[in-house]
Amino acid sequence: MQFNNRVLAIWNFLGQEIWFTETIRNTWIVMGVLLGLALIVRLSLQHFQTIPKGFQNVVEMIVDVLDKFTMSTMGEKNKSFGPFYGSMFFFILLCNLSGLVGLRPPTADLATTLALALITFFMIQGFALRAKGLRYFKGFFEPIPLLFPLNVIGELANPVSLSFRLFGNILGGVIIMGLYYSMPMWLIKIGIPAMLHAYFDVFAGVLQTFIFVMLSMTFVSSGME
Secondary structure (H helix, E strand, O other): OOOOOOOEEEEEEEEEEEEEEEEHHHHHHHHHHHHHHHHHHHHHHHOOOOOOOOHEEEEHHHHHHHHHHHOOOOOHHHHHHHHHHHHHHHHHHHHHHHHHHHHOOOOOOHHHHHHHHHHHHHHHHHHHHHHHHHHHHHHOOOOHHHHHHHHHEEEEHHHHHHHHHHHHHHHHHHHHHHHHOOOHHHHHHHOOOHHHHHHHHHHHHHHHHHHHHHHHHHHHHHHHH
């Protein structure tokens, strides 16, 4: 497993260099897997049954869990955010778990996590403006106008903290696993890598996915209140 984000190809377009990196390739792989799973689910459930059973029962259970998680975090009136955050959850989760198949997780690249965090940031601003109107800007001057710079910094700190938390935890696991696999003694590589992958890829991957999505939900719902 590579520590750094390798450049796989460089293309020239209108005099500009376009770098095709390992992160971009692995992100496309993750998106392709998700799209394939979505098509499989759609084709398998062309005819929904009133009383679900089998595969349909599993799908409805997953959707129900995501809806309840959204309502418990954002409130029942914001249940419509469930499909979006469900998609984000599965995307981040699959990115984090991609290390299990030898890929460098896309979330080990700050560009990926920062893009996800910026989505949250613009959602906060957009939905807060829609809910509060121009009164939203009044909150930056509360409780006293002198705190305006601190309030702005606090707002800008949300995407920074979100992106670095996910990026740092996943990259840390990539570095530790890379250092372990680079050790010359093959005897110590028997059995131990499985436990390390179970922690850094599965446990940490699932936990960081849950934290990122939950914090994003909390920030957006708080901005709307």
